[in-house]
Amino acid sequence: MENSDLTPEEAAIVSSTHFIRLKNSAIEKVMGLMGRVQEALAACDRETDFPFAPEWLLQGGKISKGEQYKGLPWVMLDYPRYFNKEEIFAFRTMFWWGHYFSATLHLGGKVKARFHTVLEEGYAALAQAGFQVYLPEDPWEHDFENGNYRFIDTYSLDEWKTLVSRNHFIKLAKPFVIDHWGEIITEVVEAYATLLNILNGKRGA
Incomplete structure (x- = not known):
């Protein structure tokens, strides 16, 4: 039978509203920060010559939140x-x-498939910038635990080309x-700009 008794730590938390109020306040600030990240990414778009397909930006940005990604x-x-059912172009913060x-x-x-060649050719730039590549077959894990990601610079060029070809999707992340906290917007925008440059064939960017 499952034990429903509270531990002393659990009892201390459920008898107080302080932690939950702090947590809710922090999440609201993260939501606000994400709004600022979107504004900064949009500004980056306006300054780039990356050839966005019109439909890639029609959906606009979306901020979402939840309580239970692996319990947190x-x-x-x-x-x-x-x-859509056959295509994905997404940058997720x-x-x-x-x-x-x-x-x-x-x-x-x-x-x-459109970016297959430039992804292969972007190996050195991606590795130098510290990006990691996603390894599982299921594309919908988001964390870096349990071997989900591996640094690109740990692969040879031939191994990298095999990875790029392996699945119908690829995820690159940092x-x-x-x-x-105060540097997140700058760091995310720099990562985004680097990726756009690589996809645009500017491997030295």
């Missing part, structure tokens, strides 16, 4: 985002409580420590 609260910004922020480029289907 989270907030996500998808901008730019384009999802995520906050995961107690862990980190992350920035992830997700390409799928025909979109991924984590950022929560303690760098």
Whole structure:
């Protein structure tokens, strides 16, 4: 039979509203921060010559939140985002409580196929910039635990080309420590700009 007795730590928390109020306030501030990240990413778009397909930006940005990504609260910004049954072009900024922020480029289907060659050729630039590549077959894990990601610079060029070809999707990501709160916008935008340059064939960017 399941034990329903509270531990002393649990009893202390449920008898107080302080922690929940602080947590709710923090999440609201993360939501506000994500709004500022979207504005900064949109400004980056206006300054780039990356050839966005019109439909990739029609869906606009989306900020969502939840309580139970592997038991912990989270907030996500998808901008730019384009999802349909056969194609994905999305840049996801995520906050995961107690862990980190992350920035992830997700390409799928025909979109991924379009950028196949420049992804292969972008190996050195991606490796130098500290990006990691997603390894599982299921594309919908978001964290860096349990071997989900591996640094690109740990692969040879031939191994990298095999990875790029392996699935109908690819995810490239970087984590950022929560303690760098004031630098998150700059760090995420720099990662985004680097990825756009690589996709645009500017491998030295």
